[in-house]
Amino acid sequence: MTTTRPRRTQTTQTTQTTQTFTSHDGTELAYRTVGDGPPLLCLPGGPGRAAEYLGDLGGLAAHRTLVLPDTRGTGASAASADPAGYRVDRLVADVEALRRHLGLDRVDLLGHSAGGSLALLHAAAHPDRLSSLTLVTPSFAAVGLPSDTGAEEVIAARAGEPWHAGAVAAYRRVKAARSFAEAAPHRPAFEPLMYGRWDGTARAHAAADPRQRSLTVSEHYYADYTPDTADLRRRLAALPCPVLLLAGELDLWPTAVSAAGAAALFPDAVLTVQPGAGHYPWLDDPQAFTAAVAGFLSSAAGRADGR
Template sequence: MRRFRSWDDTELAYRTVGSGPPLVCVPGGPGQAVDYLGELGGLSNHRTLIMLDNRGTGSSQVPRDSATYRVDQLVRDLEALRRHLGSDRMDLLGHSASGGICLLYAAQHARRLNRLVLVAPSLRVVGIPSDLGVDEVLARRAHETWYADAVAALHAEAGSPQELERYRRLSAPLLYGRWSSAAQAQTAAEPAQFARTATEGFYADFEPDPGLPERLAACTMPVLLVAGEYDIWPTCASMRELTRLFADARLTVLPETGHFPWVDDPATFVATVQDFLARPPAPPTV
């Protein structure tokens, strides 16, 4: 792991893997170490992946001020990483909860981005519900042997951390296109990857900025939105709403995949992202 000091002197860690032009990758969770991204299904064969552990997660230091776990504060760490790397502009990929970090970063630092890739991003920062049409998505999985237990666990209220973990495991098949050995292995590894304080602090006292959609509309960088056909947060319907916020956005729905498309269909995921990253960047937003 490599390390740098962020804006408040918190030491953050990142690893690099692969070869080719750099792509900064930010993990979700929220509060999950970057390990779960792996090598993004082999995207590392085409890009040098710069994989950040957000503060208080993985190998990164716990901050002195817990308020800095909040999604809008993590934008400052991303900008500190860009400066540390010495990059005037960068390609950026965010998954799940970190999609919120990347959306806020794009609005604040648009001229620092060449291209933006959002994979199954959280939409809370822009005020778009993530579950539009979710009943229809769930209905398409009703033939699966695990379906009844998974849906019951999805809607159950846990009375203890142990019960919450049990429900998480039971509902996990809904997050994948196939409940494969790779999906099961990733699910089994997750508990050790989460930092509870970072998870709890991510949206603590956060209120969406009503002016954010207008600022995103002014961004000129190309944006790729990757959705899984079976994803329940965000659904494809919700992702279509996000597409409308950008001047130059492409929505790609990967068939028979869920919240982790590089696990379900690595070849299609890599081809989709690499094809997009090969596009010439737009002139920087002023």
């Protein structure tokens, strides 16, 4: 596999404003806004990682006002009275509560990683509330599709990296772990496989993970969740809004192969595979990432205006 090594550029420095809202069950949840332009609601992944790690999404905040909620139990959001409230399908109600709080009849929704699973469930439950759906290196666990098809080939293609042997050994341990807590000690050695380039920016981003993550939320996010795959796929096949599915060429969860397979879920989907990118494509090449997402959102807005 031939990969490009794009130069990282400095992203826009913008002021973030933190606000709170009360969700459906009385839990006080926090969100930050950053940037300028129409709102883009961005669901973080992890699962259980506070939205801080999204930053300004590689400068996307220059085009959109990013709304960055902390999932309940993470960051500045209050914990759930019942840990079962952290389950991905139950978090759909928090997304809806935030949409209503923002006063938006319809919303442009972006989900990253495990937040992609949540975005998919929200889209299936509330298709009439979306103007567009952007899935950035998303998990497909919510709809029962594999995310790691072809992962071994991606790993083998990076064999020349100096960290490769240690990262692969840690990857095997993470995959074999029975819980997020069991996997946690192996994540630091595994992290190089999650980035297109293991440089200072990537190291700092990965090092922040433990303080941003709630293992309690991680453990409960998919616990006892069994998707009704037939119903979900039927609903997504009728989704009336356009979908961008953005994968990283070097990502393991999901691989570009898995993302291509998942694109068939939607009647109107654009699949973009960002060259040389891992699980956090806005870090690997901010300009390419921003151009892809901003271009898609602009096109979606133009189509909506023409209805």
